[in-house]
Amino acid sequence: MSEDIKGKLLPFSLTALIILLDQGVKSFIVGRWPREGSLIKDVFDNGLVYIVHVRNKAIAFSLGHNLPENLRPFLFILVPILVLAFLLWYYMRSQEFSTPQRWALAGIVGGGLGNIIDRIFRPDGVVDFISVKFFGLFWMERFPTFNIADSSVVVCCALFLITIITGSKKSPGEGTINEQTD
Numbered sequence: 001m002s003e004d005i006k007g008k009l010l011p012f013s014l015t016a017l018i019i020l021l022d023q024g025v026k027s028f029i030v031g032r033w034p035r036e037g038s039l040i041k042d043v044f045d046n047g048l049v050y051i052v053h054v055r056n057k058a059i060a061f062s063l064g065h066n067l068p069e070n071l072r073p074f075l076f077i078l079v080p081i082l083v084l085a086f087l088l089w090y091y092m093r094s095q096e097f098s099t100p101q102r103w104a105l106a107g108i109v110g111g112g113l114g115n116i117i118d119r120i121f122r123p124d125g126v127v128d129f130i131s132v133k134f135f136g137l138f139w140m141e142r143f144p145t146f147n148i149a150d151s152s153v154v155v156c157c158a159l160f161l162i163t164i165i166t167g168s169k170k171s172p173g174e175g176t177i178n179e180q181t182d
Contacts, residue, residue, distance in 0.1 A: 007099070008092060011106035018110030022148040023117060026127040029053050033129070048133045054145050055125035077119050084112050100163050107156030114149030 033053040058065040059076055067075065091097060091105060118126040128145040135141075 004095075008102065011102040012109070014103060014106045015110035015113070018107060018148065018152045019114050019117070022111070022114035022152070025129070025148055026118065029127055029129045030122075050131040050142075051129055052131050052145060054128050055122075056128050056145075057125035060144075060150065073119075077116060080112055080116055084109055084116075098163060101160055104156040104160035104163065107152045108160065111149040111152030111154075111156065114147075114152070118149075 029051075030053070033051070035053045035055075057072065058067075064072065064075065087105070088109065091102075097105065115126050126147070126149075128147050128150070130147060130151075131145045132143045133141070134143040
């Protein structure tokens with residue numbers, strides 16, 4: 001296998017790790033945490049982080065919860081799968097991604113797939129379980145409850161955008177074998 005292909009595929013170990021961690025923790029929450037209940041109210045003795053078991057049949061921040069039931073699978077499963085498939089196709093054909101962008105993209109794919117798995121195999125909705133105090137910012141006392149997959153998508157999107165804004169370009173020879181000369 002060429003170094004270029006290895007360089008493109010290695011970041012997808014992060015994808016697999018995110019999916020395994022996300023689904024493992026979600027399985028623990030589903031099996032051992034009461035729904036809508038919080039067993040750990042004061043993780044930091046100040047109410048900063050709660051672990052709760054909630055389900056979300058919509059997308060981020062419960063957007064789309066008012067959509068008709070028959071439209072949701074198309075919008076919340078098929079469209080994200082098509083977007084991820086296009087992204088992966090473009091990624092594999094392109095030489096434009098820097099190493100940090102490759103890893104960020106792999107994190108986005110891992111998070112996206114983690115939530116798609118829930119939408120397909122958990123009829124009650126995506127399992128969310130992290131609730132963080134938001135101190136009244138944007139008129140919210142608590143940030144909307146989220147999960148590991150959500151965190152991965154947000155953090156990796158931010159990293160990807162930062163690499164674009166800062167002009168992180170692929171360095172010469174990146175992703176190829178550099179021959180040493182005497």
